[in-house]
Amino acid sequence: MTDISRHHRLRAEIEELMPTLRALAEAICRNPTDAEDLVQETVATTLASLAQFPEGTSLEWWMFATMYDSFRRKFEISK
Numbered sequence: 079m080t081d082i083s084r085h086h087r088l089r090a091e092i093e094e095l096m097p098t099l100r101a102l103a104e105a106i107c108r109n110p111t112d113a114e115d116l117v118q119e120t121v122a123t124t125l126a127s128l129a130q131f132p133e134g135t136s137l138e139w140w141m142f143a144t145m146y147d148s149f150r151r152k153f154e155i156s157k
Contacts, residue, residue, distance in 0.1 A: 088128055091137050092121060099141060106149055116152070120145040 099120060103113035123144050124131075131140065149155070 084133075085128060088131065088137060089125075092124060092141070095138055095141060096121075098138070099145065102142065102145065103149075106146075112152075116145060116149055119148050119152075123148065 096117070099117050100113065103116040103120075104110065107113040107116055120141055124137075124141055131137070
């Protein structure tokens, strides 16, 4: 698979995950504005690091982990 086709496949998968990402963000933020910011940050981080995404890994779980890490940093929550 070429890098371009892989990139397009992953972007399409990200679009499919948007409703799930929004629901998760709303559940953990409990504030619609913060939730939307968190989704946008998660997507931006994911798109910026697609080259490092390991093939065979669940994109959904990778994005959930990215979202949770962003949430912890934003609200200064320790592990």
